[in-house]
Amino acid sequence: MAARGLGLLTSLPLRARRGQVQRPLCRLLSCPGTVAAALGREEQSSGSSETGSEDRTPKKRFSEVQKERREQAQRTVLIHCPNKISEKKFLKYLSQHGSINNHFFYESFGLYAVVEFSQKESVASLQNVTRTPSLGTEAAIPFRSRYFNLKLKTPLNQTSEQSSMRCRNQSSPSSKKLFELLCCAESVDDQLNTLLREFQLTEENTRLRYLTCSLIEDVAAAYFPDCTVRPFGSSVNSFGKLGCDLDMFLDLDEIEKFSTHKASGNFLMEFQVKNVPSERIATQKILSVVGECLDHFGPGCVGVQKILNARCPLVRFSHQASGFQCDLTTNNRIALKSSELLYMYGALDSRVRALVFSIRCWARAHSLTSSIPGAWITNFSLTVMVIFFLQRRSPPILPTLDYLKTLADAEDKCIIEGHNCTFVRDFNRIKPSGNAETLELLLKEFFEYFGNFAFNKNSINIRQGREQNKPESSPLHIQNPFETSLNISKNVSQSQLQKFVDLARESAWILHQEDKDRLSPSNNQPWGLAALLLPSVANSMSLAKKKKKPASERIKNLLESIKSESTENSTATNG
Ligand code: GTP
Ligand code: MG
Numbered sequence: 423m424a425a426r427g428l429g430l431l432t433s434l435p436l437r438a439r440r441g442q443v444q445r446p447l448c449r450l451l452s453c454p455g456t457v458a459a460a461l462g463r464e465e466q467s468s469g470s471s472e473t474g475s476e477d478r479t480p481k482k483r484f485s486e487v488q489k490e491r492r493e494q495a496q497r498t499v500l501i502h503c504p505n506k507i508s509e510k511k512f513l514k515y516l517s518q519h520g521s522i523n524n525h526f527f528y529e530s531f532g533l534y535a536v537v538e539f540s541q542k543e544s545v546a547s548l549q550n551v552t553r554t555p556s557l558g559t560e561a562a563i564p565f566r567s568r569y570f571n572l573k574l575k576t577p578l579n580q581t582s583e584q585s586s587m588r589c590r591n592q593s594s595p596s597s598k599k600l601f602e603l604l605c606c607a608e609s610v611d612d613q614l615n616t617l618l619r620e621f622q623l624t625e626e627n628t629r630l631r632y633l634t635c636s637l638i639e640d641v642a643a644a645y646f647p648d649c650t651v652r653p654f655g656s657s658v659n660s661f662g663k664l665g666c667d668l669d670m671f672l673d674l675d676e677i678e679k680f681s682t683h684k685a686s687g688n689f690l691m692e693f694q695v696k697n698v699p700s701e702r703i704a705t706q707k708i709l710s711v712v713g714e715c716l717d718h719f720g721p722g723c724v725g726v727q728k729i730l731n732a733r734c735p736l737v738r739f740s741h742q743a744s745g746f747q748c749d750l751t752t753n754n755r756i757a758l759k760s761s762e763l764l765y766m767y768g769a770l771d772s773r774v775r776a777l778v779f780s781i782r783c784w785a786r787a788h789s790l791t792s793s794i795p796g797a798w799i800t801n802f803s804l805t806v807m808v809i810f811f812l813q814r815r816s817p818p819i820l821p822t823l824d825y826l827k828t829l830a831d832a833e834d835k836c837i838i839e840g841h842n843c844t845f846v847r848d849f850n851r852i853k854p855s856g857n858a859e860t861l862e863l864l865l866k867e868f869f870e871y872f873g874n875f876a877f878n879k880n881s882i883n884i885r886q887g888r889e890q891n892k893p894e895s896s897p898l899h900i901q902n903p904f905e906t907s908l909n910i911s912k913n914v915s916q917s918q919l920q921k922f923v924d925l926a927r928e929s930a931w932i933l934h935q936e937d938k939d940r941l942s943p944s945n946n947q948p949w950g951l952a953a954l955l956l957p958s959v960a961n962s963m964s965l966a967k968k969k970k971k972p973a974s975e976r977i978k979n980l981l982e983s984i985k986s987e988s989t990e991n992s993t994a995t996n997g
Contacts, residue, residue, distance in 0.1 A: 481769045481849045484762040488652065494629070495636035497523070498538040499545055499568045500743055505533050507574075509587045519551075520544030526590045526626050530745045533589070535572075536630060567640055569721045569743060590626040592745065594664040604952035610862035610933075613951040614776040621663045621779055631657045634744045635670050641720045642672055642712050649674050651750070654761040660768035661778050661805055667793075668741070672712065672752040705753040706730045712750065713737040756904050759836065759843045760802075763823070763903060766845070767809050770852060771819050776861055778808045780951055781868065787955040788925050790918070797915035799922060803900050806884055806910065810900075811868050813887035819855045819864075822887035823903055826852070843904045862933075865951070869930035873923055881909075929954045 482490075503512070509527075516522060516537055524538040539545060545568055554564040555571070595603070603620065607613040623631070631653050639651035655669035656662035698704050710728055716739055717726040726739040734757075737750040751757070768775050782801050785791045792798050812819040829846035836843045846852065859867075880889035881899035885906065892899045894909065897916040902908040932953050948956060 483847050483849075484658075484765045485847070487765075488658070491628070491632040492636065492650075492652070494538060495632040497540070497542050497545065498536060498629070498633050498636070499548065499570060500633060500637065501535045501537060501570045501572050502743065503527070503533045503535050503572045504574050507533070507572075507587075512572075516548070519547040526629075527587050528590045528592050528626065528630075530592065530743065534743060536626070536633060538629075563719055565719045565721060567637060567721050569637055590624065592624075592627055592630070592664065595620050600955075601948060601952055604950070604955075605948055607950070610865065610950040611860050614780050614861045614865065617783060617951065618776045618779045621783065622775070623657070623662045623664060623666075627664060628657075630744050631668055631746065634668060634741050634746055634748070638670060638716070638720070638723075638741075638748070638750065641715055641723075644715060644719075645711055646672075646674055646708075652758065654758045656801065659761040659764035659805075660775055661764060661782070661801070663779070663782065666801075668744075668746040668748045669757070670748055670750045671754065671758055672708070672750060673755075674708070674752065675755075701753060702735070706735050708752055709735055709737050709750065713739075716750075755838050756841065756843065759838060759904060762847070763845060764805060764809075766826070766847070766849075767820055769849065770821075771812075771855055773819065773859075773861055773864060774808070774812060777812070777864055777868065778805050780865060781808055784925075784929065784951075784954055785922075787957065788921075790922055790925065795913075797913055797918050799898070799911060799914055799918065803898070803911040803914070806900050806903070807872065807882060808868065810882045810884050810887070811871055812864075813884060814871070815857055815859065815864075815867075817855060817857045818887070819857045819859070821852060823885040824887075838904070841904045841906075862950075866930055866933040869926040869933070873927035873930050875923075877919060877923070 512535070513522060513525065519539070520543065521540045522537055523540050525535060527533060527535050548570070549566055549568075552566070552570060554562055554566075556562070594600075600617070600620065603616050604613045607616050635651045635653050639649060642649050642651060650673040652671045652673055653668060654671050656666045657668050698707060709730060713726055713728040716723040716737065720726075720739075722741055722743040723739045724742050726737065729736050729738055734751055734754050739748050739750075740746070741748050768778070781804055782791070785799065785801075785804055790799055791801055791804070809820055813822055823845060826845035827842075829851050830844045831846070834844055834847050876889070877898060879892060881892045881901055883890050883901045884903055885901065890901075893907075896909055896912050896914070897919045898911040898914040899909050900911045902910050933950070936949060936953070947953070
């Protein structure tokens with residue numbers, strides 16, 4: 423398939439370089455002023471548009487990142503500030519408690535500051551001079567957290583006092599802005615990288631996520647003093663979009679580790695505990711009390727819901743100050759390991775994240791995914807599908823999970839609840855892929871691959887990196903990487919799967935049509951990724967459905983005829 427794509431691109435004009443088609447310059451010049459500034463924005467390592475093998479930046483292990491961020495969060499405070507404030511005086515005031523490593527401001531129904539001290543002791547020093555407010559007719563519950571409210575003794579009225587502080591944006595760009603940016607990109611590869619840059623979590627947003635977990639940990643510590651609250655899911659697996667939820671894991675096992683260390687001599691000391699009939703009941707009881715605690719005493723925690731009868735019991739709430747929708751769970755350590763695995767896959771090749779972000783945005787734009795639980799595909803499933811697709815390329819872009827397991831050493835060994843979750847965690851032991859396919863080609867091939875996938879009989883399996891017979895009759899079967907008897911997409915209905923297939927075929931068709939139109943780039947229509955995100959694609963699908971013959975079948979046949987034509991042409995050229 424790769425050879426076909428390259429064959430097609432060799433017939434392109436001079437602008438096409440290294441497999442990427444450069445868009446006409448006029449499109450770039452017609453960009454609105456904001457675009458250039460946005461493009462020049464400080465980036466995280468969004469990856470180049472070239473192959474993963476060129477990305478040589480040293481990568482930190484997941485556990486290292488988590489440890490560093492967690493420690494950083496423990497030295498950090500969150501302060502609700504008056505709208506008019508002198509940044510300089512504010513910092514001077516706080517510096518009385520110790521030196522400040524880092525700070526930033528953001529807006530979310532008010533002005534907030536995130537301040538990281540160099541030493542943890544500075545936080546205690548600040549807490550010591552902080553008072554509990556007296557609220558007139560209402561009563562305050564005196565809870566001493568790291569979330570403060572700053573008041574001015576005398577209001578600032580001289581404009582000279584107010585420095586022009588820069589607030590860090592915590593939200594993704596509007597659809598309008600995104601379309602402008604995409605239409606001004608130079609190539610489809612550039613579009614995918616632009617989308618990644620615009621939607622990925624910023625450094626500040628990541629700090630705020632770890633800080634929020636750390637603040638929740640302080641509340642949970644009222645019951646479980648040595649507990650840890652860790653973020654997992656898209657907040658940490660490198661596939662998180664600005665605005666995604668914050669999945670938290672209340673880890674009580676750390677406490678057990680301490681106690682085993684303390685055991686010495688011929689004695690073994692155990693805590694007296696209450697027994698309950700099952701792990702699940704224990705989980706429900708723990709989450710129930712922590713949920714109550716968050717509801718009654720957790721500063722900024724609102725709309726607390728205890729969803730204890732779910733398959734995976736959780737407490738859901740909004741953290742008002744950060745604006746995050748939080749899901750707190752416990753006893754699902756495997757999900758934490760899945761996050762680590764996805765993080766590894768995201769870091770192995772710079773194309774992975776760009777492709778996943780685009781597919782996630784595409785799915786969201788066409789309502790294939792939703793924030794409400796239901797019969798839709800989840801972002802987690804979509805990510806696993808992209809990983810599987812990249813394992814199927816020739817040569818593969820990503821290794822299989824079984825291969826990662828063979829590279830593991832004794833330290834990597836990990837068994838959770840009887841499931842073998844072992845895989846290598848040192849990036850240096852994994853050879854970069856020799857595959858040099860462009861993002862544009864991969865995007866098109868992704869849609870073709872899943873537009874033609876035999877979902878009725880095959881299962882997606884990233885452990886082995888190949889299709890397998892479906893063990894059960896769910897419309898979509900994606901094997902859980904660690905709990906291999908489970909299907910992570912069991913919830914997906916036949917109609918939702920069909921919608922996915924129809925849209926994948928339609929999108930492949932649009933990209934193929936664009937290849938044909940490249941020599942006459944006169945129209946000013948959204949192109950490439952921008953064209954795929956337009957709702958008109960879905961509308962045209964439903965219009966086509968009203969006519970008797972399904973559009974998707976017609977597109978599939980047309981695509982097949984284009985494929986055989988281009989194979990014939992390339993054979994003729996080669997001959
Ligand atoms: P978004 O929140 O949609 O951005 O993506 P997410 O990856 O965070 O997904 P979600 O919040 O739904 O779930 C959080 C994490 O829980 C995922 O990243 C997975 O590690 C894990 N998870 C989600 N769904 C399943 C599932 O069906 N089975 C298993 N085993 N784990 C899941
Ligand atoms: Mg999530």
